[in-house]
Amino acid sequence: MLYVSALSLLVIASGPLLGHAQTIVAVNGTASHPIPKTLWGLMYEDISHSGDGGLYGERLQNRAFQQVAPGTTQALNSWSAIGGALIEVVADTIPLSSALPNSLQVLIPEGAGEVGVENSGYYGIEVNPAWTYNASFFYRFPSILPSGSIAANISLVGAESRTTFAASSVTLNPTADWTQVTTSLTPNSSASDINNTFTVTLDGAAFSGVVNFGLFSLFPPAWMGQENGMREDIAQALFELKPSFFRFPGGNNLEGESIATRWQWNATIGPLVNRPGRVGDWGYVNTDGLGIYEYLIWIELMGMQPIMAVWSGYALGGASVPEADLAPYIEQARQQIEFVVGNTSTPGGALRASLGHSKPFILNYVEIGNEARFTCDFISAAPSTYRSYRWASFVDALQNEYPSIRFIATTRYNNPVLAPKPKSYDLHVYQTPTWFRQNGGYYDSVTRDGTTFFEGEYATTSTNSSNLYGIPEQGRLIYPTVQASVSEAVFMMGFERNSDIVFAASYAPLLGHVTEHQWTPNLLSFDSEQVIKSTSYWVQQMFSANKGDWYLPSTLANTAGTLFWSVVKQDTPLAFILKISNAGTATASLVFELPSAVASSGTLIQLQGSATDSNTPDNPNLIVPVTSTIAAKQNLTFTAPALSLSVITVPLA
Numbered sequence: 001m002l003y004v005s006a007l008s009l010l011v012i013a014s015g016p017l018l019g020h021a022q023t024i025v026a027v028n029g030t031a032s033h034p035i036p037k038t039l040w041g042l043m044y045e046d047i048s049h050s051g052d053g054g055l056y057g058e059r060l061q062n063r064a065f066q067q068v069a070p071g072t073t074q075a076l077n078s079w080s081a082i083g084g085a086l087i088e089v090v091a092d093t094i095p096l097s098s099a100l101p102n103s104l105q106v107l108i109p110e111g112a113g114e115v116g117v118e119n120s121g122y123y124g125i126e127v128n129p130a131w132t133y134n135a136s137f138f139y140r141f142p143s144i145l146p147s148g149s150i151a152a153n154i155s156l157v158g159a160e161s162r163t164t165f166a167a168s169s170v171t172l173n174p175t176a177d178w179t180q181v182t183t184s185l186t187p188n189s190s191a192s193d194i195n196n197t198f199t200v201t202l203d204g205a206a207f208s209g210v211v212n213f214g215l216f217s218l219f220p221p222a223w224m225g226q227e228n229g230m231r232e233d234i235a236q237a238l239f240e241l242k243p244s245f246f247r248f249p250g251g252n253n254l255e256g257e258s259i260a261t262r263w264q265w266n267a268t269i270g271p272l273v274n275r276p277g278r279v280g281d282w283g284y285v286n287t288d289g290l291g292i293y294e295y296l297i298w299i300e301l302m303g304m305q306p307i308m309a310v311w312s313g314y315a316l317g318g319a320s321v322p323e324a325d326l327a328p329y330i331e332q333a334r335q336q337i338e339f340v341v342g343n344t345s346t347p348g349g350a351l352r353a354s355l356g357h358s359k360p361f362i363l364n365y366v367e368i369g370n371e372a373r374f375t376c377d378f379i380s381a382a383p384s385t386y387r388s389y390r391w392a393s394f395v396d397a398l399q400n401e402y403p404s405i406r407f408i409a410t411t412r413y414n415n416p417v418l419a420p421k422p423k424s425y426d427l428h429v430y431q432t433p434t435w436f437r438q439n440g441g442y443y444d445s446v447t448r449d450g451t452t453f454f455e456g457e458y459a460t461t462s463t464n465s466s467n468l469y470g471i472p473e474q475g476r477l478i479y480p481t482v483q484a485s486v487s488e489a490v491f492m493m494g495f496e497r498n499s500d501i502v503f504a505a506s507y508a509p510l511l512g513h514v515t516e517h518q519w520t521p522n523l524l525s526f527d528s529e530q531v532i533k534s535t536s537y538w539v540q541q542m543f544s545a546n547k548g549d550w551y552l553p554s555t556l557a558n559t560a561g562t563l564f565w566s567v568v569k570q571d572t573p574l575a576f577i578l579k580i581s582n583a584g585t586a587t588a589s590l591v592f593e594l595p596s597a598v599a600s601s602g603t604l605i606q607l608q609g610s611a612t613d614s615n616t617p618d619n620p621n622l623i624v625p626v627t628s629t630i631a632a633k634q635n636l637t638f639t640a641p642a643l644s645l646s647v648i649t650v651p652l653a
Contacts, residue, residue, distance in 0.1 A: 021589060022589045022590060022591050022637070023563060023588065023589065023590045023591070024555065024590075024591050024593065025554050025555045025565055025567075025590055025591065025592045025593065026554060026555050026593045027552055027553075027554045027567050027576070027592060027593060027594050027595050028552055028553040028554060028595065029552070029595025029596060030552075030553075031550035031551060031552055031569060032500070032551050032552070032553050033499065033500040033550070033551055034549060034550055034551075035496065035499050035547055035548055035549055035550060035551055035568060036499055036502075036503045036504070037244055038244045038245050038305070038503055038504045039244065039495065039496070039499055039502070039503070039504060039505060039544075039547060040241075040242075040243060040244060040504075040505060040506075040540065040543055040544035040547060041243040041244045041245030041246060041247065041304065041307070041504055041505075041506050042238060042241070042243045042245065042246045042247065042304070042506055042510055043247045043251070043456055043457055043506035043507070043508040043509070043510055044246060044247060044248045044249070044250075044251070044510050044511070045248070045249060045250030045251025045252065045253040045254070045509070046249075046250070046253050046280055046282070046286050046290075047250075047251065047252075047253060047282045047509055047512070047517075047518055047519055048282070048509065048511065048512035048513050048516065048517035048518050048519055048522065049122060049284070049512075049513040049516050049517075050509065050510060050511030050512060050513075050522075051286065051290050052122070052284070052285075052286060052287050052289070052290070053122030053123070053513060053516070054122075054231065054234060054511050054513065054526060055230050055231055055234050055235065055238075055290065055511060056230065056231065056287075056289055056290045057219050057220060057222045057223075057228075057229055057230055057231045057232075058217060058218070058219060058287070058289055059121050059122065059125050059126075059133075059198070059218045059219065059220065059528075060078070060119045060121060060198055060216050060217060060218045061077065061078040061119065061120070061121055061122045062076075062077045062078045062079065062119070062285070063119070063215060063216045063217060063287065064096075064100050064102075064214060064215040064216070064272075064277070064287065065089050065100070065102035065103065065104060065214070066100065066102075066276060066277035066285055066287060067276070067277050067278060067279050067285045068089060068102060068285070070088075070089050070090050070091045070102055071088060071089065071090070072089070075089035075102070076088075076089060078119050078120050078121065078122075079104065079117055079118070079119055080117070080118055080120075081106075081115075081116075081117060082114070082115055082116045082117060082118055082199060082201055083112055083113055083114050083115035083116065083201070083204065084108075084109045084112045084113075084115055084204070085106050085107065085108055085109075085112070085115040085116055085117065086106070086107040086109070087104060087105065087106050087107070087117055088104075088105050089102050089103070089104055089105070090102065090103060090104075090105045090212070092142075092212060092214075093142065094140070094142070094176075094177075094178070096138055096178050096214040096215060096273055097273040097274060099273065099274050099275055099276040100214060100215060100273055100276070102214075103212040103213060103214045104117065104212065104213040104214070105142075105210060105211075105212050105213075106210065106211045106212075106213065107209075107210050108202060108204050108207060108208050108209060108210070108211065109204065109208060110204075110208040111204065111205065111208070112204025112205070112208065113203070113204055113205070114153075114201050114202075114203060114204070115201060115202060115204045116152075116153075116199060116200045116201030116202055117199070117200055117213070118157070118159075118197040118198060118199040118200075119197060119198045119199075119216065119218075120159065120197050121196075121197070121198065121218075121528060122513070122516075122528060123194075123513070123515065123516060123527065123528060124193070124194030124195055124196065124527065124528040124529070125156065125194060125196045125197065125198060125218070125528060126191075126194055126196075126220075126528050126529035127156055127165045127166070127187050127189075127190055127191035127196050128187065128190060128220070129165075129186070129187045129188065129189055129190050131186070131187070131220045131221055132184050132185070132186045132221070133156070133166070133184065133185040133186075133218055133219060133220050134182065134184055134217070134218075134219045135154050135168070135182070135183050135184065135185050135198070135217065135218050135219075136180060136181060136182040136183070136215075136216070136217045137180070137181060137200065137213055137214070137215065137216040137217070138178050138179065138180045138181075138213065138214040138215050138273075139152075139172055139178070139179060139181065139211055139212065139213050139214075140175060140176055140177055140178050140179065140211075140212050141174060141175065141176055141209065141210065141211055141212075142176060142210055142212050143209065143210055144209040144210070145174040145175070145176065146172075146174040146206075146207045146209070147174070148174065149171050149172065149173050149174065150171075150172050150174075150202060150203070150206050150207050151169050151170070151171060151172070151202070151203065151206070152169070152170050152171075152172050152181075152200055152201065152202050153167055153168070153169050153199075153200070153201045153202075154167070154168050154169075154170060154183055154185065154198075154199070154200055155167040155168075155185075155198075155199045155201070156185055156187060156196055156197075156198060156199075157196065157197050157198075157199050158191060158195065158196055158197075159195045159196055159197050160195060163191075165187040165188065165189060165190075165191055165196070166185035166186055166187040166188065167185070168183040168184065168185055170182075170183050172202075172211070178214065180215075185218075194527065194528040194529050198216070198218050200213070200216075215272060215273060217272075220232070222235075223235035223236060223239075223298075223301075224301050226294070226297060226298060226301060228272070228289060228294055229294065229297075229298060230298055233526075233530075233531045234511065234524065234526060234531055235298070235302075237524055237531050237533060237537075238302070238510075238524070239302055240541065241537070241540055241541050241544055242541070242544045242545050243302065243304055243544060244304055244305065244504075244544075245304050245305050245306065245307050245365075245504055245506075246295070246299045246302070246304045246305075246306055246307070247306075247307040247308075247309070247367075247454075247456055247506060248295050248306065248307075248308060248309070249263050249292075249295070249308075249309065250263065250281075250309065250370060251309075251370060251508075252281045252282070252316060252370060252371070253280050253281045253282060253286070254309050254311060254369075254370050255281065255311065255314060255315055255316045255369070255370055256278070256281065256311075256315045256316065256317075257279070257281055257315060257316050257317045258315050258317050258319060259315045259319050259321065261278055261279055261315070262311050262315060263278070263311065264278075264311075264332065265291075265292045265332075265335075265336040265339065266332070266335070266336075266339075267288060268288040268290075268291025268292050268293075269291050269292060269293050269339075269351070269355065270355070272289060275287070275288045275289065275291065276288075281316055282518045283518060292336070292339065292340075293352070293355050293357070296340065296357075296361050297357065299361075300361065300362075305362045305363075305364060305365075306340070306361070306362070306363055306365075307365040307366075307367065307408070307454065307456075307504065308336075308337075308340065308363060308365070308366055308367070309366070309367040309368075309369070309370060310333035310336055310337070310366060310367070310368060310369075310394070310398075311329065311332070311333065311369065312329075312333075312368045312369030312370075312372070312386065312390050312391075312394055313326055313329055313369075313385070313390045313393075313394070314369060314372070314385065314386065314390065320385040320390070321390075323385075323389040323390075323393065326389075326390070326393050326394075330393060330394055330397050330398070333394060333398060334397065334398060334401055335347075335348055336348075337363065337366060337398065337401075337402055337405070339351060339352050340352070340360070340361045340363045341360045341361060341363045341402070341405075342360065343360060344358055363405060364404075364405060364406060365405065365406050365407075365408060365424070365454075365504075366398070366402075366405050366406075366407050366408065367407075367408040367410060367426055367456075368390075368391060368394045368395055368398075368407055368408065368409060368410065369386065369390070369394075369410050370410055371410055371428065372384070372386040372387075372390075372391070372409070372410040372411045373410065373411045373412045384416065386410075386411065387411070387416045387418060391409060391411075391418050391422075392418075392419060392420065394407075395407045395409075395420060395422075396420065399420075406423050406424050406452075407422070407423065407424070408422070408423075408424040408425065408426050408454060409422035409424070409425050409426070410425070410426050411425070412425075412427070413425050413427065413446075413451075413453070421451075422451070423450070423451065423452065424451065424452045424453065424454060424503070425451070425452075425453055425454065426453075426454045426456040427453060427454070427455055427456065428455075428456055428457035428458065428508070429455075429457070429458050430457070430458070430459055430460075430461045430468050430469070431458075431460065431461070431465070431468065432460060432462060432463055432464070432465050432468070433460050433463065433483050433484050433487035433583065434465075434487070435465070436458075436460060436487040436488050436490055436491040437487045437490045437491075437559070437562065437564070437583050438559050438560070439491060439494070439559075440490045440491055440493055440494035440497075440557070440559060440564060441494060441559055442491065442494050442498075443494060443495075443497075443498035443501060443502055444494070444497070444498060446498070446501060448500070448501060451501065452501050452502070452503045453501055453502045453503070454502075454503060454504045454505070455495060455502060455504070455505040455506070456504075456505075456506055456508070457506070457507075457508035457509075458488070458491065458505070458506075458507060458508065459480075459484075459488070459507055459508060459509075459521065459523075459536070460477065460480065460481075460484035460485075460487060460488055460521075460536075461476060461477060461520075461521065462474075462475045462476045462477060463475040463477075463483075463484075464476075472520075476520065477520060477521045477614075478520045478521060478614075479520070479521050479522075479525065479532075479534055479614035479615065479616055480521045480523075480534040480535045480536035480537075480614060480615075481535060481611060481612050481613060481614050482535050482607075482608070482609040482610060482611060482612070482613045482614075482623060482643050483583070483611035483612065483643060484521075484535070484536065485534070485535040485536040485538070485539045485607070485645070486539070486581050486582070486583050486607075486643055486644060486645050487581075487583050488507070488536060488539060489539050489543070489564075489579070489581040489645045490564045490581050490583065492505065492539070492543055493564055493565070493566035493579060493581065496543075496551055496566045496568060496579075497551060497553075497566060499551060500551075507523050507536055507540055508523075509522050509523070510522065510523050510524065511523070511524050511525075511526065512524075512525055512526075513525070513526060513527065514526065514527050514532070514617050515527070521534065521536070522534070523536055523537050523540065524537055525617070527617065530617065530620065532615050532616065532617055532620045533615060533620070533624075534614070534615050535607065535609070535613070535614065535615060535623050538607050538623070538624060538625050539607065539645055541625075542579075542605055542607065542625060542645060542647050543579070546568075546570075546577050546579070546605075546647050546649065547568070548568025548569055548570045548577045549568070549569060549570055549571045550568060550569040550571075551566075551567075551568055552567045552568060552569055552576070552595070554566075554567045554592075561584075562582065562583040562584030562588075563580075563581075563582050563583075563584065563588045563590070563640065564580070564581045564583075565578065565579060565580045565581070565590065565592075566578075566579045567579075567592070570649075573651060574651065574652045575602075575649050575650055575651045575652060576594055576598065576649075576650045576652070577647065577648070577649050577650075578592055578636075578638075578646075578647070578648040578649075578650070579645070579646070579647050579648075580638065580640045580644075580645070580646045580647075580648070581640075581644070581645050581646075582640035582641065582642060582643065582644050582646075583643065584642055584643070585611075585642050585643065586642055587639050587640065587641055587642055588639070588640045589637065589638070589639050589640075590637070590638050590639075590640065591635055591636065591637050591638075592635070592636045592638065593634075593635055594634050594635070594636060594650070596634070596652060596653075597634050597652070597653040598632050598633065598634055598636070598650045598651065598652055598653055599632060599650065599651040599652070599653055600631065600632060600633070601629050601630065601631055601632055602629070602630050602632040602648055602649050602650035602651065603627065603628075603629060603630065603648070603649045604627070604628050604629070604630040604646060604647070604648050605625050605626070605627050605646070605647040605649075606625060606626050606627075606628070606641070606644060606645070606646045606647075607623065607624070607625045607626075607644060607645045607646075608623075608641045608642070608643060608644035608645075609622070609623040609643060610643065611643055630648060632648075632650045636648070636650065
């Protein structure tokens with residue numbers, strides 16, 4: 001977090017605070033600086049099932065029994081038996097692969113009827129008749145082989161009604177070797193809810209004995225048809241934000257609770273049978289079905305660029321790799337970057353090309369670790385390993401290899417002082433609506449010395465400053481509110497004003513399951529069939545879709561007040577874009593004295609509501625922006641409703 005005070009730089013505009021009926025905003029026609037193309041984007045990590053069970057298109061949970069203890073009840077998470085079958089996760093004597101040593105063993109009793117297994121998905125499975133699902137699994141008969149081929153039925157079934165919505169039959173051959181079967185499922189109707197399961201059943205009269213299963217999959221159509229890609233509705237909602245960058249893979253989930261469980265790029269590539277997964281840092285297993293290659297392909301399809309993090313020698317459990325032992329980890333980070341940008345004559349570039357992308361990806365920014373400010377000890381005499389050697393060891397080696405990449409530090413700005421001096425910092429802040437309104441000048445007084453800033457995480461988490469990370473009963477938000485979102489807009493206006501040094505900003509967290517979450521609030525919430533666009537989502541979209549090209553200085557607002565604005569100029573088509581946040585409980589009138597003649601009308605996009613209004617699963621569209629036409633002139637008078645964000649686009653005459 002960057003602690004700066006800009007109060008001495010801010011002047012009070014004429015307006016309601018001085019007893020006037022209107023606030024006069026004089027807009028300077030000479031731009032102070034261009035607005036970076038990268039200003040608004042997305043911060044991502046797999047938290048609250050935002051990856052597995054969220055953005056990743058796979059619908060089956062615990063599909064390959066990764067990182068579980070065989071023989072335990074927990075190993076059967078999301079799985080249950082059908083009919084008289086007996087099921088257990090076992091360490092297979094002939095594993096599907098070294099990465100996937102466990103399998104689901106199904107014992108079919110003699111004389112049984114229809115028996116098998118079912119998976120409840122990530123807290124339900126959507127049944128959509130407009131989709132064709134790709135389904136698959138591996139199987140083998142470990143002991144007694146059937147006398148001939150037998151049929152297995154793969155279905156989507158209502159968990160309680162037992163209604164079959166889609167079904168397909170596949171043939172299992174009598175083999176002790178692992179064999180994959182694939183099929184497609186097209187539902188004949190939709191289900192009334194998401195309480196549905198994926199089933200695999202056999203006729204117990206045709207075979208009694210043991211079947212081992214591994215790596216199941218149920219995949220609806222992915223966004224833009226990407227292989228092993230993204231869930232359509234979530235990806236589309238993110239696309240509609242018009243983001244310019246994607247920060248990945250985290251966040252805390254990069255670091256691992258231990259050095260051994262850190263995120264490792266090379267364990268997330270290639271065939272799914274070669275991906276062991278890992279116990280993530282938010283209480284559940286990450287399949288790593290979404291690997292570095294899938295992220296990069298999707299980033300490219302979205303028209304974004306990556307801000308990629310590399311592991312920097314520290315795990316959340318407190319372990320730091322000693323300085324003398326860092327070399328292999330630095331090399332792993334170097335290889336990660338080479339995979340992204342290396343030409344095909346390099347091992348990393350050749351590996352990337354073998355997966356289908358011979359051209360290097362764009363990579364301009366790399367973070368060294370995550371939130372090192374929490375590991376820098378400013379009180380005791382014990383030095384932070386990030387400060388004392390980890391930052392220097394990583395950045396010296398990587399900057400020398402990749403001089404065109406800007407490497408980002410994750411401590412506080414100049415606290416501690418790092419050597420070599422970082423070119424950029426990633427700063428995070430979670431605060432109250434009042435704090436965000438009062439800190440629109442956060443970066444105003446920062447020395448312009450070539451250092452740039454990435455506000456990588458920010459959000460209103462509570463209305464109570466003593467409960468920013470606490471419980472809802474004490475003010476912690478479950479979903480963003482109108483009050484929170486229009487206050488965040490003030491902070492974002494400060495990014496626009498200071499975008500000569502703030503090159504990127506992203507709300508966090510990005511995604512969270514509506515019930516299975518570790519953090520609130522989230523920009524987008526979801527369950528197995530719907531996506532809820534929060535009030536903060538709409539604020540982010542209103543800024544990103546109306547970014548402009550040049551920042552125009554104007555009369556500054558009073559940071560102790562509730563009325564704020566920002567003015568930018570757009571090149572194509574030529575227009576002024578005015579953003580007005582009224583975080584107060586009364587309407588406010590402004591007059592914008594624009595620097596040149598404008599057209600007689602413009603466009604108004606407006607978000608408004610009561611302070612505690614939220615978009616929720618029960619009412620996902622309670623608060624949405626409304627677009628209308630507005631009369632315009634060079635001295636433009638505008639009345640901002642209470643608790644609102646307004647974006648006015650006025651073409652130049």
